[in-house]
Amino acid sequence: MNNADVAAALDEIAELLELRNESTFRIRAYQNASKALTGITEDVRVLADSGRLVDVKGVGKGIAERIEELLSTGKIGYLDDLRREFPAGVRSLLAVPGIGPSLARRAYLELGVQSLEDLKLAAESGRLAELPGLGEKSAQNVLRALGRVSKREHRISIGKAMPLVEELIADLQAVQSLPNLMPAGSLRRWSPTIGDIDLMATSSDPAAVMDAFVNLPQVRQILGHGATKSSVVTDNGLQVDLRIVEEAAFGSLIQHFTGSRDHNIELREYALNMGLSLNEYGITAASTGAVRMFTDEREFYRALGLAWIEPELREAQGEIRAARDGTLPHLVGVEDVRGDLHVHSDWSDGAVPIESMITAAEDRGYAYVAITDHSGGIGVANGLSPDRLIEQMGLVRQLAERHPRIRVLCGSEVDIRRDGTLDFPDEILAQLDWVVASVHSGFNQTEEQMTARIIRAMENPHVDALGHPTGRLIGKREPYAVDLEQVFRAAARTHTALEINSFPERLDLSDRHARRAIELGATLVVDTDAHAPAHLDNIRYGIAMARRAWATADDVLNAYSFDALQAWLRNGEP
DNA sequence: GCCGTTTTCGGCCCGACTGTTTTCAGTCG
Secondary structure, eight states: OOHHHHHHHHHHHHHHHHHTTOOHHHHHHHHHHHHHHHTOOSOHHHHHHTTOGGGSTTOOHHHHHHHHHHHHHSSOHHHHHHHHHSOHHHHHHTTSTTOOHHHHHHHHHHHOOOSHHHHHHHHHHTTGGGSTTOOHHHHHHHHHHHHHHHTOOOOEEHHHHHHHHHHHHHHHHHHSOOTTOEEOHHHHTTOSEESOEEEEEEOSOHHHHHHHHHTOTTEEEEEEEOSSEEEEEETTSOEEEEEEEOGGGHHHHHHHHHOOHHHHHHHHHHHHTTTEEEETTEEEETTTOOEEOOSSHHHHHHHTTOOOOOGGGTTTSSHHHHHHHTOOOOOOOGGGOOEEEEEOOTTTTOSSOHHHHHHHHHHTTOSEEEEEEEBTTOGGGTOBOHHHHHHHHHHHHHHHHHOTTSEEEEEEEEEBOTTSOBSSOHHHHTTOSEEEEEOOSOTTSOHHHHHHHHHHHHHSTTOOEESSTTOOBTTTBOOOOOOHHHHHHHHHHHTOEEEEEOOTTTOBSOHHHHHHHHHTTOOEEEEOOBSSGGGGGGHHHHHHHHHHTTOOGGGBGGGSOHHHHHHHHHHSOO
């Protein structure tokens, strides 16, 4: 029973309350509590044992009692009662876009619908259209919605979405000059996964822009083609919307469409307390009805008494309060990165020779780079034996002399074995400048085993960083069970840097986890885990996660100068 | 059901679109 399990139970209560047509505020309370538990790394059991559940914002006395019941008895009586009212199949209807709680409830209570299949039959037979308030069009919409369920396109990683959008923007700019053209939505917030793309622009000739947009070569399907908004699907299945507004409202427009939804909700609640109402067209004073418009998003926030909030922070995680108090962090940027400390070559599973990777790092203007090929335990990755590692060290030191503009560190990505020992003996590790330790096998260990295993590895004095700390592959593999609170505390204690791995399908640590790691005093290292020169460019995704984790340059080891890095390696301080 | 730099009670984001109705409910983002 972990945080995700508790959150799932609260979400289920919320959905069943929706079906029951309960107060939207009670429903939202359960949804908020669920989201709050998902976003923290502290174990819900620990919080419950110490009576601190109600300290979580969004969890009050009532929901805390439900959680405690779930933890102590394995079930929630209230949830069981709700489940008796609505079979599980009715809940599954809610997952269909276009079908809400009202339709699901009525289809069940008035037509006996208990599954997607039942609903399809009811719509086809005309029984659905006979319900008061519904009609033939509603039934057709339900059938279309059901038809889309099976072939629903999934969210894609930001690593796939960002290059595609950059290409789209360049192609569109080539046809129509659009000085304000920019992405909004989850892409602008550098969210790890992207559902669809929202592009925003201003133009004196919107019709021409829209024509150019829907006729771009990568457009596979045109969903809508209007004067101010068009939607297309590109050849890799991504939906892209383009909106054009007059320049006078551009500031509030991009604010609105950048979101996140939760950020906007909190911002509007905050504004309401000041007697102001917010929407995409501007700020309305409740007392006079006067609307103030904004060309500039910074002015929009300033009008609310807030510092401008970086898009990466707009997740309703305390950024509005910080903007009011003037305590927003100065976020680390890609320009702060001085080196990459996790890079592979063709000595293990990389694509190119060591020198090519050194040159690539040099070309990026880095001050240092660490060559970190796999250890022998990774059979599939052509891991290095102790003898090969010693041979490689000799070569790396030679190459380092040939490249005086960049400091080249002899490193290793050493495998953490199941018992927490490392794949190289200490006397070998002691000769290296930089050691990343990572888990690559035995993912099914219990949380206790995995936590002890990782902490034991971090306690080895030769280990400098923990690679991809949770092992997740977005959309492919869940993180292994591990108590991150303990890992983060151990990282702070042992001066082991925690990696944010920049590979788009890893992004591990996640933003939330990385933020908690910083809170607990740990230092991050943002690496690319590059297996080819082009992978060094992925650093922007890792840095984006660090920014979403509220990290400053002081929190990121490879934003340090080479001397500060060496000092940190010696005594844990720059 | 939760919450508080105007509140421990009385609030709780906002608008577009659709389909069904003549003023609104449902759904979505």
